[in-house]
Amino acid sequence: MACVVARQDLRAPAVFVLETLTVAACYYAGGRLGLLRELHISGAVVSPIWSPTGVAVVCLLVFGLRCWVGITLGALLILMHLTSLRLSSLGVLVGSTAAPVCGYLLLRRVGFRMDLTRLRDCLYLVFLGAFAAMLISSTTGAALLVATGDLPARNVWVVWLAWWVGDAMGVLLVAPVLLMLYRLRAPVRWSRWREAVVLAVIAGGLVPLATHNRASLLFVIYPLLIWTALRFQLAGSMVCALFASVMATISATDRAGPFRYLSEIEVMANLQAFNGALALTALLLSAVITEQRNTRRSVERACQELVEVLEHLTAGESAAGRPPRDEGDRPRDEG
Known part of the structure:
Protein backbone atom coordinates (compact mmCIF):
# COMPACT_ATOMS: atom_id res chain seq x y z
CA MET A 1 0.00 0.00 0.00
CA ARG A 185 -13.62 11.06 -31.29
CA ALA A 186 -12.54 8.35 -33.73
CA PRO A 187 -13.85 6.88 -35.91
CA VAL A 188 -15.37 9.92 -37.57
CA ARG A 189 -18.44 9.05 -39.61
CA TRP A 190 -18.80 11.51 -42.46
CA SER A 191 -22.15 10.94 -44.12
CA ARG A 192 -22.09 14.18 -46.12
CA TRP A 193 -18.46 14.20 -47.20
CA ARG A 194 -19.33 15.05 -50.82
CA GLU A 195 -21.17 18.18 -49.74
CA ALA A 196 -18.30 19.05 -47.41
CA VAL A 197 -15.79 18.76 -50.26
CA VAL A 198 -17.96 20.96 -52.50
CA LEU A 199 -18.31 23.50 -49.70
CA ALA A 200 -14.56 23.53 -49.09
CA VAL A 201 -13.85 24.09 -52.78
CA ILE A 202 -16.34 26.97 -52.95
CA ALA A 203 -14.95 28.54 -49.77
CA GLY A 204 -11.39 28.16 -51.06
CA GLY A 205 -12.26 30.18 -54.13
CA LEU A 206 -14.88 32.62 -52.85
CA VAL A 207 -13.31 33.79 -49.58
CA PRO A 208 -9.92 34.89 -51.02
CA LEU A 209 -11.74 36.61 -53.88
CA ALA A 210 -14.07 38.49 -51.52
CA THR A 211 -11.34 39.55 -49.09
CA HIS A 212 -8.83 40.69 -51.74
CA ASN A 213 -11.19 42.35 -54.22
CA ARG A 214 -11.32 46.13 -54.31
CA ALA A 215 -15.10 46.08 -54.86
CA SER A 216 -15.79 45.35 -51.14
CA LEU A 217 -17.39 41.94 -51.59
CA LEU A 218 -17.05 40.81 -47.98
CA PHE A 219 -20.82 40.45 -47.64
CA VAL A 220 -20.90 37.49 -50.07
CA ILE A 221 -19.25 35.34 -47.39
CA TYR A 222 -22.34 35.37 -45.19
CA PRO A 223 -24.52 33.08 -47.39
CA LEU A 224 -21.63 30.61 -47.38
CA LEU A 225 -21.45 30.87 -43.60
CA ILE A 226 -25.20 30.28 -43.26
CA TRP A 227 -24.95 27.24 -45.52
CA THR A 228 -22.21 25.71 -43.39
CA ALA A 229 -24.17 26.41 -40.19
CA LEU A 230 -27.33 24.82 -41.57
CA ARG A 231 -25.62 21.70 -42.85
CA PHE A 232 -22.66 21.17 -40.50
CA GLN A 233 -23.52 23.27 -37.43
CA LEU A 234 -20.60 24.35 -35.23
CA ALA A 235 -17.94 22.26 -36.98
CA GLY A 236 -18.62 23.82 -40.36
CA SER A 237 -19.54 27.38 -39.41
CA MET A 238 -16.61 28.05 -37.07
CA VAL A 239 -14.01 26.62 -39.44
CA CYS A 240 -15.48 28.75 -42.23
CA ALA A 241 -15.55 31.83 -39.98
CA LEU A 242 -11.95 31.30 -38.87
CA PHE A 243 -10.78 30.86 -42.46
CA ALA A 244 -12.62 33.99 -43.62
CA SER A 245 -11.29 36.03 -40.68
CA VAL A 246 -7.71 34.94 -41.34
CA MET A 247 -8.02 35.84 -45.02
CA ALA A 248 -9.56 39.21 -44.16
CA THR A 249 -6.76 39.86 -41.65
CA ILE A 250 -4.14 39.07 -44.29
CA SER A 251 -5.84 41.46 -46.70
CA ALA A 252 -6.08 44.20 -44.05
CA THR A 253 -2.46 43.96 -42.93
CA ASP A 254 -1.32 43.96 -46.57
CA ARG A 255 -3.57 46.96 -47.33
CA ALA A 256 -5.20 45.05 -50.18
CA GLY A 257 -8.76 44.64 -51.43
CA PRO A 258 -11.40 46.68 -49.54
CA PHE A 259 -8.73 47.92 -47.07
CA ARG A 260 -6.49 49.44 -49.73
CA TYR A 261 -7.24 53.15 -49.32
CA LEU A 262 -8.24 53.22 -45.64
CA SER A 263 -6.39 54.83 -42.77
CA GLU A 264 -5.03 52.84 -39.83
CA ILE A 265 -8.08 53.51 -37.68
CA GLU A 266 -10.46 52.69 -40.53
CA VAL A 267 -8.65 49.44 -41.28
CA MET A 268 -8.87 48.40 -37.65
CA ALA A 269 -12.54 49.37 -37.36
CA ASN A 270 -13.63 47.63 -40.57
CA LEU A 271 -11.59 44.50 -39.97
CA GLN A 272 -12.68 44.02 -36.37
CA ALA A 273 -16.32 44.76 -37.22
CA PHE A 274 -16.19 42.11 -39.93
CA ASN A 275 -14.42 39.56 -37.73
CA GLY A 276 -16.78 40.18 -34.83
CA ALA A 277 -19.92 39.93 -36.95
CA LEU A 278 -18.61 36.78 -38.61
CA ALA A 279 -17.76 35.08 -35.32
CA LEU A 280 -21.04 35.99 -33.66
CA THR A 281 -23.09 34.88 -36.68
CA ALA A 282 -21.32 31.53 -36.93
CA LEU A 283 -21.38 30.79 -33.21
CA LEU A 284 -24.92 31.85 -32.39
CA LEU A 285 -26.55 30.57 -35.58
CA SER A 286 -24.99 27.13 -35.28
CA ALA A 287 -26.00 26.97 -31.60
CA VAL A 288 -29.62 27.83 -32.41
CA ILE A 289 -29.75 25.21 -35.18
CA THR A 290 -28.15 22.53 -33.00
CA GLU A 291 -30.47 23.32 -30.09
CA GLN A 292 -33.54 23.10 -32.30
CA ARG A 293 -32.41 19.78 -33.76
CA ASN A 294 -31.76 18.35 -30.33
CA THR A 295 -35.19 19.53 -29.17
CA ARG A 296 -36.85 17.93 -32.18
CA ARG A 297 -35.01 14.66 -31.56
CA SER A 298 -36.08 14.71 -27.92
CA VAL A 299 -39.72 15.28 -28.92
CA GLU A 300 -39.55 12.48 -31.51
CA ARG A 301 -38.00 10.15 -28.94
CA ALA A 302 -40.69 11.03 -26.38
CA CYS A 303 -43.44 10.47 -28.98
CA GLN A 304 -41.96 7.08 -29.89
CA GLU A 305 -41.84 6.06 -26.24
CA LEU A 306 -45.43 7.23 -25.79
CA VAL A 307 -46.56 5.15 -28.77
CA GLU A 308 -44.82 2.09 -27.34
CA VAL A 309 -46.51 2.63 -23.96
CA LEU A 310 -49.94 3.03 -25.59
CA GLU A 311 -49.42 -0.11 -27.65
CA HIS A 312 -48.46 -1.99 -24.51
CA LEU A 313 -51.50 -0.69 -22.62
CA THR A 314 -53.83 -1.51 -25.53
CA ALA A 315 -52.48 -5.03 -25.74
CA GLY A 316 -52.94 -5.44 -21.98
CA GLU A 317 -56.53 -4.17 -22.04
CA SER A 318 -57.39 -6.49 -24.93
CA ALA A 319 -56.02 -9.45 -23.03
CA ALA A 320 -57.85 -8.43 -19.83
CA GLY A 321 -61.21 -7.85 -21.59
CA ARG A 322 -61.31 -11.29 -23.27
CA PRO A 323 -63.58 -13.73 -21.31
CA PRO A 324 -61.80 -16.76 -19.93
CA ARG A 325 -62.66 -20.15 -21.33
CA ASP A 326 -63.38 -22.99 -18.87
CA GLU A 327 -63.57 -26.68 -19.37
CA GLY A 328 -67.39 -26.72 -19.67
CA ASP A 329 -67.35 -24.51 -22.75
CA ARG A 330 -65.27 -26.90 -24.77
CA PRO A 331 -67.17 -29.11 -27.28
CA ARG A 332 -67.35 -32.76 -26.33
CA ASP A 333 -66.55 -35.60 -28.64
CA GLU A 334 -69.74 -37.72 -28.84
CA GLY A 335 -68.00 -40.58 -30.47
Missing part, protein backbone atom coordinates in the same frame (compact mmCIF):
# COMPACT_ATOMS: atom_id res chain seq x y z
CA ALA A 2 2.82 2.41 0.84
CA CYS A 3 4.45 1.66 -2.52
CA VAL A 4 1.24 2.54 -4.39
CA VAL A 5 0.89 5.81 -2.49
CA ALA A 6 4.52 6.69 -3.21
CA ARG A 7 4.03 6.07 -6.93
CA GLN A 8 0.95 8.29 -6.97
CA ASP A 9 2.83 11.04 -5.15
CA LEU A 10 5.62 10.88 -7.74
CA ARG A 11 3.20 10.75 -10.67
CA ALA A 12 1.27 13.89 -9.71
CA PRO A 13 4.23 16.33 -10.05
CA ALA A 14 5.26 14.71 -13.33
CA VAL A 15 1.74 15.13 -14.76
CA PHE A 16 1.65 18.73 -13.57
CA VAL A 17 4.99 19.53 -15.20
CA LEU A 18 3.93 17.86 -18.44
CA GLU A 19 0.63 19.77 -18.52
CA THR A 20 2.41 23.04 -17.75
CA LEU A 21 4.92 22.57 -20.56
CA THR A 22 2.16 21.53 -22.98
CA VAL A 23 0.06 24.61 -22.17
CA ALA A 24 3.10 26.89 -22.43
CA ALA A 25 4.05 25.40 -25.81
CA CYS A 26 0.50 25.77 -27.16
CA TYR A 27 0.29 29.36 -25.88
CA TYR A 28 3.64 30.24 -27.41
CA ALA A 29 2.70 28.63 -30.74
CA GLY A 30 -0.56 30.56 -30.77
CA GLY A 31 1.31 33.76 -30.00
CA ARG A 32 3.76 33.24 -32.84
CA LEU A 33 0.83 32.69 -35.21
CA GLY A 34 -0.88 35.82 -33.94
CA LEU A 35 2.28 37.86 -34.47
CA LEU A 36 2.45 36.92 -38.15
CA ARG A 37 -0.12 39.65 -38.89
CA GLU A 38 -0.10 42.94 -36.98
CA LEU A 39 -1.83 46.29 -37.09
CA HIS A 40 -0.04 49.52 -36.22
CA ILE A 41 -2.46 51.73 -34.29
CA SER A 42 -1.26 55.09 -32.98
CA GLY A 43 2.29 53.85 -32.64
CA ALA A 44 1.30 50.60 -30.90
CA VAL A 45 1.37 47.13 -32.46
CA VAL A 46 -1.69 44.93 -31.92
CA SER A 47 -2.81 41.59 -33.30
CA PRO A 48 -6.29 41.51 -34.88
CA ILE A 49 -6.76 37.88 -33.77
CA TRP A 50 -4.73 37.15 -30.65
CA SER A 51 -5.13 33.36 -30.63
CA PRO A 52 -3.33 32.72 -27.27
CA THR A 53 -6.41 33.97 -25.41
CA GLY A 54 -8.52 31.25 -27.01
CA VAL A 55 -5.81 28.68 -26.31
CA ALA A 56 -5.62 29.76 -22.67
CA VAL A 57 -9.39 29.60 -22.08
CA VAL A 58 -9.62 26.12 -23.63
CA CYS A 59 -6.64 24.85 -21.61
CA LEU A 60 -8.29 26.10 -18.42
CA LEU A 61 -11.56 24.41 -19.34
CA VAL A 62 -9.78 21.12 -20.08
CA PHE A 63 -7.05 20.96 -17.43
CA GLY A 64 -8.51 23.19 -14.73
CA LEU A 65 -7.19 26.17 -12.83
CA ARG A 66 -3.79 24.58 -12.21
CA CYS A 67 -2.65 25.29 -15.78
CA TRP A 68 -2.35 29.03 -15.09
CA VAL A 69 1.37 28.43 -14.58
CA GLY A 70 1.68 27.23 -18.16
CA ILE A 71 -0.22 30.28 -19.42
CA THR A 72 2.14 32.60 -17.55
CA LEU A 73 5.17 30.72 -18.85
CA GLY A 74 3.86 30.93 -22.43
CA ALA A 75 3.19 34.66 -22.06
CA LEU A 76 6.71 35.11 -20.69
CA LEU A 77 8.18 33.36 -23.73
CA ILE A 78 6.17 35.62 -26.04
CA LEU A 79 7.43 38.73 -24.21
CA MET A 80 11.02 37.50 -24.42
CA HIS A 81 10.53 36.99 -28.16
CA LEU A 82 9.16 40.51 -28.61
CA THR A 83 11.35 42.62 -26.36
CA SER A 84 13.72 42.62 -23.43
CA LEU A 85 12.11 42.05 -20.06
CA ARG A 86 11.47 45.08 -17.88
CA LEU A 87 9.53 45.83 -14.73
CA SER A 88 6.45 46.67 -16.80
CA SER A 89 6.56 43.14 -18.25
CA LEU A 90 5.31 41.86 -14.91
CA GLY A 91 2.08 43.78 -15.41
CA VAL A 92 1.63 42.35 -18.90
CA LEU A 93 2.17 38.83 -17.52
CA VAL A 94 -0.41 39.43 -14.80
CA GLY A 95 -2.96 40.75 -17.29
CA SER A 96 -2.33 37.96 -19.80
CA THR A 97 -2.87 35.35 -17.09
CA ALA A 98 -5.67 37.01 -15.15
CA ALA A 99 -7.91 37.60 -18.19
CA PRO A 100 -8.38 33.94 -19.24
CA VAL A 101 -8.46 32.80 -15.61
CA CYS A 102 -11.24 35.28 -14.90
CA GLY A 103 -13.08 34.11 -18.01
CA TYR A 104 -12.74 30.49 -16.90
CA LEU A 105 -14.07 31.26 -13.41
CA LEU A 106 -17.05 33.14 -14.86
CA LEU A 107 -17.85 30.31 -17.27
CA ARG A 108 -17.54 27.72 -14.53
CA ARG A 109 -19.82 29.72 -12.24
CA VAL A 110 -22.68 29.80 -14.77
CA GLY A 111 -22.41 26.09 -15.62
CA PHE A 112 -20.79 26.40 -19.04
CA ARG A 113 -20.77 23.22 -21.16
CA MET A 114 -17.92 22.69 -23.59
CA ASP A 115 -20.01 21.03 -26.31
CA LEU A 116 -21.60 24.42 -27.22
CA THR A 117 -24.88 22.75 -28.16
CA ARG A 118 -26.96 25.22 -26.17
CA LEU A 119 -27.49 28.84 -27.07
CA ARG A 120 -26.84 29.90 -23.50
CA ASP A 121 -23.34 28.37 -23.59
CA CYS A 122 -22.46 30.35 -26.71
CA LEU A 123 -23.77 33.53 -25.11
CA TYR A 124 -21.72 32.78 -21.99
CA LEU A 125 -18.59 32.35 -24.11
CA VAL A 126 -19.25 35.59 -25.99
CA PHE A 127 -20.14 37.90 -23.13
CA LEU A 128 -18.25 36.34 -20.21
CA GLY A 129 -15.31 34.45 -21.69
CA ALA A 130 -14.53 37.01 -24.41
CA PHE A 131 -16.00 40.49 -23.93
CA ALA A 132 -15.93 40.73 -20.12
CA ALA A 133 -12.77 38.79 -19.26
CA MET A 134 -10.58 40.34 -21.94
CA LEU A 135 -11.17 43.78 -20.46
CA ILE A 136 -8.52 42.87 -17.91
CA SER A 137 -5.69 42.22 -20.36
CA SER A 138 -6.49 45.19 -22.61
CA THR A 139 -6.86 47.62 -19.72
CA THR A 140 -3.65 46.43 -18.06
CA GLY A 141 -1.68 46.55 -21.30
CA ALA A 142 -2.88 50.00 -22.38
CA ALA A 143 -2.34 51.43 -18.89
CA LEU A 144 1.22 50.11 -18.79
CA LEU A 145 2.01 51.64 -22.18
CA VAL A 146 0.82 55.03 -20.94
CA ALA A 147 2.63 54.67 -17.60
CA THR A 148 5.96 53.84 -19.26
CA GLY A 149 5.60 56.67 -21.75
CA ASP A 150 5.46 54.38 -24.77
CA LEU A 151 1.94 55.57 -25.64
CA PRO A 152 0.55 59.14 -25.51
CA ALA A 153 -2.46 59.46 -23.25
CA ARG A 154 -4.59 60.87 -26.08
CA ASN A 155 -4.27 57.59 -28.02
CA VAL A 156 -4.98 55.25 -25.14
CA TRP A 157 -8.62 54.57 -26.02
CA VAL A 158 -7.88 53.60 -29.60
CA VAL A 159 -5.13 51.22 -28.57
CA TRP A 160 -7.23 49.87 -25.71
CA LEU A 161 -10.12 49.12 -28.08
CA ALA A 162 -7.89 47.40 -30.64
CA TRP A 163 -6.22 45.36 -27.88
CA TRP A 164 -9.56 44.35 -26.34
CA VAL A 165 -11.16 43.34 -29.62
CA GLY A 166 -8.07 41.37 -30.70
CA ASP A 167 -8.06 39.40 -27.45
CA ALA A 168 -11.82 38.83 -27.67
CA MET A 169 -11.52 37.61 -31.28
CA GLY A 170 -8.99 35.05 -30.12
CA VAL A 171 -11.61 33.58 -27.80
CA LEU A 172 -14.54 33.82 -30.22
CA LEU A 173 -12.75 32.37 -33.26
CA VAL A 174 -10.11 30.02 -31.84
CA ALA A 175 -11.71 28.60 -28.69
CA PRO A 176 -14.78 27.00 -30.39
CA VAL A 177 -12.57 25.28 -32.98
CA LEU A 178 -10.24 23.92 -30.27
CA LEU A 179 -13.20 22.73 -28.18
CA MET A 180 -14.60 20.97 -31.22
CA LEU A 181 -11.27 19.24 -31.88
CA TYR A 182 -10.99 18.25 -28.21
CA ARG A 183 -14.40 16.54 -28.32
CA LEU A 184 -13.68 14.81 -31.63
